[in-house]
Amino acid sequence: MLGQQLHPVIGRDTERALLERLVTDVAAGRGGSLLIEGEPGIGKSTLLAHALAKADAAGCEVLTGQCDELGRRLPLSVMTRLLEVEAGSADPRRAEAALSLEQPQEAPGWTMRLLAGDPVVAATEQLLVLVDRLCASGPLVLAVEDLQWADDASLLMWRRLCRASVQLPLLVVGTCRPAPGRPELEALRRDLRSRGGQSVSLDQLPEAQVAELAGALARGVPGPMLTERLRSAAGNPLYVRELLDALARVGALDSADGRVELTATGRDVRELNALTDVIADRLASLSADAQEALRAASLLGPEFSVTDLAAAVGSGAGSLLRVVEEALGAGVLESAGSRLRFRHGLLKEVLYEAMPTPLRTAFLRRAAQELMASGAPVERVAELILPVLGTAEDWEWEWLAGNAERLVVRAPVVAAELLEHALRQARADDPRLPLLTAQLAALYFRMGPLDRAEELARTVLRQAADYELIGRVRWLLSTIGMRTGRYGEVVENWRAATADPRLGPVWRARLLALVALARHLLGQIGRARPAMAEALEEGRKLGDPTAVGYALLAASVIRSRHGDQAGALAVNGQALAEIGNDPELVDLRLILLGHRVIELDGVDRLQEAEEALVQARTLAERVGATRLSMTLVQSAERYYEHGRWDDALAVLDEVTDLPPLWRLSRQGLLALIGARRGQWREAAGHLDAPGGRKVPSGGPVAAAYLLMARSLVAEHASRLPEAVAVLAELLTDTYAHDVGNHPEWLPALVRLALAADDRQTASAAALAARQEADRQPKPRALAAADWCSGLLDQDPARLRVAIDYHRTADRSPDLGNALEDLAAVQAESGDLDAARASFDEALAVWAELGADWDVRRAAARLRPLGLRSGSRGAHPRPSSGWEALTATERHVAGLVAQGLSNPDIAARLLLSRRTVETHVSHILTKLQVRSRREVGAVAGSGSGTPDQRGSSTATAATADTSRPRSSSGGGTHRPGSGTPPRAAERE
Known part of the structure; x- marks a missing residue:
């Protein structure tokens, strides 16, 4: 846009003032966002080009892009072009971004890879990081035209850029035509309205401004007949411009004495009643060779090289120079750096739509074949194949068979569409069918839906004879079972697999390692150990890092469950070293890092736990939404336990996509923080969310946070027996795993039970805490046992031991509660001075946390014992400043x-x-x-x-x-x- 000739802007005073203000703001470091809407040709591009010229003159970095209807199914295509992300870029930031977007090299041949995560989400994160870094160097303006054709991933990223513009020196401007059928655009509009962005809609120019525009273009005041003829343009500036050009081409305009009028011939020139008519008239004036080349160009996206055009036309680049020069001279094409583009999108559209369907299909097929032969990017070839799927022949499938893996990484939605079509069209005896099916199953395993991945995997089992493919599909089924918590099905899949003679020894060892994990999570420790040992032995014998890695994971969690934290950490580190950076084991690496965080945190090696979590988060950002969100929930859990509640809420707000158990953990954390801060309506909303009443246990997160929050809600409503009953579920086998990781929850049950005069439950909770400490003598478990017995026996010495631990271990939420319990015990014994000191310290802790409910509950509990909070309560933090x-x-x-x-x-x-x-x-x-x-x-x-x-x-x-x-x-x-x-x- 910066390189094109600037046409005059007639009228649009309000819109120009708005854009100029936004440019002034961004140059001063204040970001903003704007959406310009209007019909084709109404002047969106012209208005934007003037604003971008001002931004460039003000020292802003200005980047522009354009969406294209054919590229709507290619994720982030416009964004990578917009941000000029290329591996060979002279800008190290862009080169680094390009490198981070590169996926691992595909294995030779056509295989079924099980890379974890959504590469589109990962790529979005890397592009957003690049924008952040560009903004750190100075004001940045990003402008994209024709957002109505943007792919969904680009629109989502555009929305996130609009949100980020509130805090960055970033101006985000987009143009689009009215597109009522796209909910994503409506979501963008809502975002703009809710976050201080702007939107304008350009109307038709009034007659006086049409005359002014015509006078500026024709260098003279329009006469009466020309003015009447221009009324057919209906106030559309592009229509006015094209109509004047059409009349000038046939000599229908006469200029004299500063006036421009239709000639006698011009009065008889055929009516051009629509904008498409005048554009078609412009194109009709070109030679037949130029028109044919431009038809092919209309298939190549918003920008293209002469080499791409030569491939699509099927001729040498040299022979195209004449027709390209003709198109440039006629104002149909214009330069875009080293590439070419249509001067206006409508020129491209008219050419594309005017082609009869058979001719368009022939052009697309020829262009696709030529680009295949030239080694063009797979997404560009797929873009040309998609419109002609109905007439696809064997050559498309041969290309798909060789490029499916690469396409899955670059454009997963397009790959899914092509593969689904291939499955529908393939013959039952086609030897490629099992591989096509397996590729699609692997794709859905990565991006969902998992039930479709499972269905396709079971289909492959009925089709395939290749032992490697059978093993991969069995592995996929077991992994789905682990991810969805269906551990019994993991065991059943292994039994069926071992009865299948087609299963190779490597896959048998790998599946057995997953069985060891599944049996552990089912509580079958006695059967998990031998399965783990056998899988580890077989994996080492076969030299397979996958089997070894998963077997060591099972060994680590089994050791942890039996109180050997040092051994668990050692085995965990060994597993991380064994698997290295194999891209197919990224899921395992994330699981290992997640467990490492738990183990390090459990023995209060807090800095190491934080560093392991950062490693996991960095890796998860490259994997995709689900794994990233899981890591964020685990981060929030740590932040909650260490008193960083605002940080916990911040990361939970980022979460977008979670498996069911992790969703429950997120709901529980949000509800628990809300309840402890006295925000009962918000807490109740999270408890009533779908699935909020079903609280399973197991895994690296604690779904039992919901129990804690539900108990607080009942206690707040003075339903003490219900609060005890809810929290007493922690004593059941269902929650043994969670309590093993969170023994500090049991003192809350003891306190509640004693308040409800239910000494039996209080004693049971104290006993469970002591048994957990005996089984896993970690400082955290020992402190919980002392805390429970101190409450039960009214022993301040044991409570002080627990308090010293929580103070040193930076667990402020539990520190405040333990101090409250100590104050109550001290007051009961008549030591009011000591009780007051303990209570004051608890209030100071809660003031930092904003734990309003803890303050009110403790005050009500201690007031009858002669203690009052006075002026040391949890004063609310100011709302501003x-x-x-x-x-x-x-x-x-x-x-x-x-x-x-x-x-x-x-x-x-x-x-x-x-x-x-x-x-x-x-x-x-x-x-x-x-x-x-x-x-x-x-x-x-x-x-x-x-x-x-x-x-x-x-x-x-x-x-x-x-x-x-x-x-x-x-x-x-x-x-x-x-x-x-x-x-x-x-x-």
């Missing part, structure tokens, strides 16, 4: 003030980029500023001073994760640190 920021937000604001991009802040603080993005949005709102520069100004003023120490404080805290804290500790710690700051540093 520097004091409104959480500890994490203050630290982030300090780094924003230093000019760091969101990805750099994320790396510094061991957070995800999207979590930082959420924090920055909150910072802008609370500080009531509009740009990162303004955040820097506030942080640099007197109120921002503490954050200038943030990095050094975090570093010091990280360097010493074992130092005991003062008795007034327990506040929210600075992100990236192993322990919270000392009391004197908190505020």
Whole structure:
């Protein structure tokens, strides 16, 4: 757009002023977003081109792109072109982004790969990181035309860019035609309205402005007859321009004395009643060779090279030079750097639509074959095949057989459509059928739906004879069973597989390793151990890292379950080393890292746990939405336990796609934080969400958070017996796994049961805590056992032991509750001074957390014992200003003030980029500023001073994760640190 000739902008004063204001704002560091809508030719491009020229002159980096109807099913195609992401880019940021988007090289031949995750989601994350880094260098303007044809992934990314523009020096502008049938565009409009974005709709120009435009183009005032003729343009600027050009081409205009009028011949020129008519008239003036070349060009996307055009036409590039020069001279094509494009999308559309269907099909088939032969990108070839699927012949399937794996990575939705069509068309005896089916099953395993993947996998079992393919399909079925929690089916699949002579020894060992995990999760430890040992032995004998890795995973979790945390961590590390970076084992690597986080956290090696979680999150961002969301939920769980509740809410807000058990954990965490903060309506909403009443256990997350939240809701409603009954489910076998990871939940049950005068349940909970500590003598379990017995026996010494642990281990939510229990025991014994000190410390902890319900409940509990909270209750944080920021937000604001991009802040603080993005949005709102520069100004003023120490404080805290804290500790710690700051540093 910057390179094209700028046509005059007539009228549109309001719209021009809006765009100029947005350009001025972004040049000053304040982002924004705008959607320009209107019919074809109404002036969207012209208005945008003028704004982009001003942005370029103001020193902004300006990037432009255009969507194309044929590319609508190719994910992110417009975005990669827009951001100029190329492996050979001279810009290291773009070259790095291109490298991160590259998928592992395909194995020789055509195989069924089980790469985890959605590559489109992973690519979106990498492109958003690139935008962040570009904005860190200066103001950036991104403009994309014809969003009505954008693929779904690009539209989703566009929406996220609009959201990000609130906090970045980023102006996001899009144009589109009215497209009432696309809900994604309506979602974009809603986003704009709700997040401060702008939208304008361009109307027809009034008659006076049509005359002004015609005068500027024809260099003279239109006469009466020309004015009458121009009424057929209906106020459409492009129509006016094309109509004048058409009349000029046939000599139908006469200019004299500053006036332009129709000639006598012009009065008889045929009517051109529609914009498409005048465009067709322009095209008709070209030679037959040029028209044929342009028809082929209309199939090649918004931009194309002369080489692409030569391949589509089937002639040499040299012979096309004349017709390309003719098209450029006639204003049909224009240069786009080293490539070409149509001057206006309507020129391309008219050529495409005017072709009879048989001719269009022939052009598409020939272009596809030529591009196949030239080694063009698979997505470009697929783009040409899709419109002619109904007439596909064997050559398409031969190409698909050789390129399905690559296409699955580049354009999974397109690959699914082509493969589904191939399955419908293939003969039952076609030898390629099992492989086609297996490829599609692997694709659906990656992107869903899983039930379709399972159906196709079972079909392959009936079709295939190849032992390798049989093994992969059996593996897929077992993996689906593990992912969906159907562990019994994993065992049944293994039994059926071992009875099948087509199964090779490698796949037998791998499936047996999964059986060991499934039996462990089914509670069949006695049968899990020998299965694990056999799988490990066979895997080592065969030299197979997959079997060895999964067997070692099973060995690690079995050791952990039996209290051998040191052994579990050692085996876990061994497994990570054994599997390396095999792309097909990325799912296993994420599982191992997730378990490693749990084990490290369980033995209070907090910094190492945080670093392992960062590794998992970084890897998950490249895998896709589901695994990334699972990792975010695990992050939120840690943040909750260590008192970083605002961080927990921030990452839970990023979650988009989760398996059922993980969804329950997310709901439970949201409900629990809401309940403890006294936000009962929000808590109830999460408890009533679909599936909220069904709370299974098992796996690396704790769905039992729902039990904790439901018990609090019942307690708040003074239904104490119900609160006890709900939480007593923790004592059942169903929750043995969760309680093993979270023994600190049992003291809450003891407290509730004693309050309800249910000593039997209280004693049972205390006994369970002691048995867990005997089975797994971790500090966390030992502290829980002391806490429970201290409550049950009214022993302040044991409670102090638990308190010292939670203070040192940075578990402020449990520290506050243990302090409350100590205050109650001390008050019961008559030691009111000690009780008051304990209660005051608990109130200080809760004030940091914003735990309003804990304060109210404790006050009601301790008031009859002679203790009152007085002025030390949990005062609400201000809603605006520097004091409104959480500890994490203050630290982030300090780094924003230093000019760091969101990805750099994320790396510094061991957070995800999207979590930082959420924090920055909150910072802008609370500080009531509009740009990162303004955040820097506030942080640099007197109120921002503490954050200038943030990095050094975090570093010091990280360097010493074992130092005991003062008795007034327990506040929210600075992100990236192993322990919270000392009391004197908190505020």
